Amino acid sequence: MSSSEDKNGPLHWKTAITKIEPNEIRLRGYRVDELMGRVSFTRAVYLALRGELPGEAVGKLLDAILVSSLDHGATPPSALAAIQAASTGAPLNAALASGILAINRHHGGAVEDCMKTIREGLRHVREDLSIERAGAAIVSEARAAKKRLAGFGHRLHAQDPRTDRLFALAQEAGVAAEPIALLRSMEKALAESRGGDPLPINVDGAIAGVLVGLGFGEEMANLFFILGRVAGMAAHIDEEWSRQRPMRRIHPTDHAYDGPADRSLEQGA
C-alpha cells in the first residue's frame, strides 16, 4: 500500500501483532492455522499480548484465572446490565458491550488497585525490607490514610475458595512466589491490625498477585476478568432470551438457582 500523509506529516504506522498476507495470517510470527489445535486459546491470548508463547503451566494458570472470572451469578452489575439490554431486544454484541461498560472501579477494579499495591510492596522489598516488614508497612500506611486495601475481604465469601486454588496452580507453574508471599504477609498484618479478625485475600487479590508475577502491566489488569465475564454474560443473555419474556422487570437479588444439582468432576464428567 502506498504511503499516505496529511498536512501533519506521514500517516504510515507500524504494528507488531499480526501479519496478513494472501492465504497467510501470522500472529506474532506463528501461522494461525499452525496454532489452531496445537495451542489453547489462553496461550494464544498470552502470545498476542506479550509476543511469546507461554509454557503449558502458565497457560493452565491463565486458564484458571479465566475460569475463576467466568461468572458469579446474576447479581453483579455487569450480568444485570447484559440481561437488561438483552431483555429490550439488543443484539448479542450490544448486550455484551452494555455489560462490559458496567465493569469499573467498584466492580472488577480491585485487581488493578491491588497490582499497584503489590508493586509498591515489592519496591519496599528491593529497598531492603523483608517481605514480612513490607507487608506490615503497607497495611499500616493504609490504616494511617484510612484507605481500604483492594484485594482483601468479600461481601459473601469469608474464605474465597478460588484464592487457594489459584495460588496452588501458581506454585505448580513456579511463578509469582514473591507477590503471593507479600499478599500473605499483608493478610497476616491486616488480621493483626484488626485484633485477630481476618480479612482474607479474595479472588481479585489472588489474580493481582499472579498477574504481577507473570509481568503483566496494570493497564491490562481487567482484561482477564472482562474476557471471562464476556462468556458468562453470554450465558445469561442466552438464558434471558430462552426463558423470559421481553421487557420484564429484573429484580437484582430476588432470584434463585434451578440448574443442575451439585456434582463433581470425580463422578466422571
Add this chain to the structure above:
Amino acid sequence: MSSSEDKNGPLHWKTAITKIEPNEIRLRGYRVDELMGRVSFTRAVYLALRGELPGEAVGKLLDAILVSSLDHGATPPSALAAIQAASTGAPLNAALASGILAINRHHGGAVEDCMKTIREGLRHVREDLSIERAGAAIVSEARAAKKRLAGFGHRLHAQDPRTDRLFALAQEAGVAAEPIALLRSMEKALAESRGGDPLPINVDGAIAGVLVGLGFGEEMANLFFILGRVAGMAAHIDEEWSRQRPMRRIHPTDHAYDGPADRSLEQGA
C-alpha cells in the same frame, strides 16, 4: 432472600447457570475451584452456555475457533474502533466495548447467515435430498434470488488456511461431518455455477459448519468471534498505548507489520 413483587406480580425469577453460596460458587453444578486448573477456559465456556462439560476433543475444536478468531491485523473495523477509542484516552473496558459495537452484519455477521443456510440445507437433506443435491439446490436458489451466499470467498485469502485446519480438527473430534459435507457440496456447486471459478469456504463458513454440528443456536453465532476478538483488540489497545501518541490520525490501511519474524512451533517453542 424474601420474595418480592410489584403491581404486575411477583418479580422472583430463576437462573440455571451459577449457584452462589458463602464460600461456594458452582457453575452448572461444578465447584468453580474444582474446575480451575482441571478444565480449560474454553471447555468452561461451553459448560456455561450448554450446561454440560464437553470432551477434550470438542474443547480443542472450540479452542481452534477462538484462536482463528483472535486477530486479523489492524484493518478490520473492530480493531480500528478499539484503537481509536484507546487513542482518545478511553479505559480498557470502553475501548473494548467500542470495538465490539463495530462487529455487525457486515463484519462478523457471516457466521450467523451461513448457519441459517446450513440448517436450511440440512432440512432439504431430511426431506430426502442427497447432500450433493441439497448443496446444489441452495446454490441455485441463491443465484435465482441474486443473493450472495455467506461463508464463501474472501477479499484477500483465495484459499483461507483456517478452513482446512478447522475441518481436520472437527473430523478428529468426530463432529459436524454432515454440515461440512454440505458446505463442500455447496462449494462445488458454486464453482460450477461460476464456470469453474472457485469461491472457497472461508473461515466464517467453516466456523458456521462446526457450530451447527455442535448444536449451537444462531443467536450465539457471533459469541466465539467476539470472544476471540476481545483478546485481539486488547493487544491492539495495549500496543496503541505503548507505541503511539494520543489523538493521532489512524490510517485504516497504510500500516506495516514490524513484529517477530516468521517462525514455527516445530522450531521448538
Add this chain to the structure above:
Amino acid sequence: MSSSEDKNGPLHWKTAITKIEPNEIRLRGYRVDELMGRVSFTRAVYLALRGELPGEAVGKLLDAILVSSLDHGATPPSALAAIQAASTGAPLNAALASGILAINRHHGGAVEDCMKTIREGLRHVREDLSIERAGAAIVSEARAAKKRLAGFGHRLHAQDPRTDRLFALAQEAGVAAEPIALLRSMEKALAESRGGDPLPINVDGAIAGVLVGLGFGEEMANLFFILGRVAGMAAHIDEEWSRQRPMRRIHPTDHAYDGPADRSLEQGA
C-alpha cells in the same frame, strides 16, 4: 490534504455536513458562530440532519418531541442501565452509552415500526382509498396477521397526555395533517375491532406521525428519543452519584418520587 489511496483504489471521500477551515466552521453552509444565539439547538439539529433550517414552528414542534422524550422516571431499562453503570464507577460517557444500548426494539422501537405502518397506510391513500378506509384496512390486516400495531396503547397511560399536545403543536405548525388523520382513523378502527374498548395513540405513535409528516426516514426514527433520553439519563446519573452509595442493589420498581411538589408554568416560572 493530499489524496490517498490503497490497493482497492482511492480513499478520498466527501461529506456535506460541516466545512472546517482555520477560524471558520460552517454547518451546512452557515457559520456556527452566527448560528449560536440565533438558532435553537433543536433547529440546528434539523439543519445538520436535513441540510436546511426549519422555521420556528417546526423547531418548536421538534422541541416538544425532545421534551416529551426526555424522561419517564427510573423504571425504563435505559434509565436503569445508566444508573447501574454509574453505580459501578463508570464515567459519564460510558454510563450514557450503556443506557443507549438498552434502547432497542422493545424499548423505543415502536416509533420506527409505527412510521412504517403510516407510510404503508399513506400508500393505500395514494392508491385511491380514503383515509378512513386506509386506516381500517391496516387494522384489519394487522388483526388477520395477529400482529400488534405499534404506537397504540400504553401499559400505564390510558390516555397519554403527550399525544394531544404534540398533535396540537403539529397543527399550529401546519405539518403532518395527513399522517395524524390516518392515525386517528386507525385508532377509531382499532376501538371498533375491540368492541368499543379504545387503544389510544401513545406518544410513540404521535412522534411517528409527526416525523413522517416532516419527511424523516425510519432509520432516524429513534434519534429524537435517544437525544431526549441522553439528557434524562444524565440527570439520573448525576442523582445516583450525589444521593447513593456505590454498588447498591437497584430495585427496578420499588422507588418513590421525592422531588418538587406539583406546580404549573402559570404560577410564574
Add this chain to the structure above:
Amino acid sequence: MSSSEDKNGPLHWKTAITKIEPNEIRLRGYRVDELMGRVSFTRAVYLALRGELPGEAVGKLLDAILVSSLDHGATPPSALAAIQAASTGAPLNAALASGILAINRHHGGAVEDCMKTIREGLRHVREDLSIERAGAAIVSEARAAKKRLAGFGHRLHAQDPRTDRLFALAQEAGVAAEPIALLRSMEKALAESRGGDPLPINVDGAIAGVLVGLGFGEEMANLFFILGRVAGMAAHIDEEWSRQRPMRRIHPTDHAYDGPADRSLEQGA
C-alpha cells in the same frame, strides 16, 4: 408498589426527577405536556439536571453551547467511530454509543480540566487575590509544573470564532462574568509568558467558563458536548448510510466538503 428488601436491608429508594402516575408525567413538578411547546428542549434539560427552570437568556446560552458542540466535521475520533460502526451495519443506537465511547480525556475532556482550573483560580480570588493576579498565578504554577493548561489554543483555529460569541451571549444573560474575566486574565498571562505569542481561549475553555458561572459541577462537564455531538454523529451516520457502500476503508483526514455553499442567516433563511 410494595416495599422490598433483601438480606442487606430494604431496597426501596427515592428519586427527585420525574413523577409518573396514570396519565400524568411530571418533570421536577411540571406536567411534561405543559412543558411541551412552551419550554425549549434546552431549558427542559436544565430543569431535569438542576431542578428549576432557567430563564430565557440562560436557555439561549445553553442552546449556544449545544450548537457550538454539534459538529466539527469528520475528523474527530467520535465522528470517525460512529461512521465506522455505521459502516459495519450497526443500528443507530450502537453507532452513537461507539462514538460516545471515543469522547474521553484527549477528546472533549478539556472542559472538565478547565472547569477545575477556573474553580481553583476563583478560590485564589476569594483568598484576596485580584483576578489579574489569580490568572497570573495559575499560569506560572502551570509553567513551573510543565503542565499544559486545558482550554487554551487550538490545533486549527488561531482565533476560535465560537469563544467570543459565547462570551457575548453570557454577558447578555448576565452570567459568568467572573469566570470569564479570570479566563481573560489567564489568556493575557499566557501570552506574556510566551513572549507575546498568544494562545487564545478555545471553545472548551469558553464552555468551561460558562458552566462554572451557571453552577454546574465538573462531573457533568462533558454532558453538553456529548449531547450536541450525538446530533452531529447522527448526521454523519445518516450520510454514511445514504452515500457510502458498507465496509469501506475510512480515511481519517482525506475527505472534502461538498455541501451547501457559504451562506448567512442575513440572506433570509
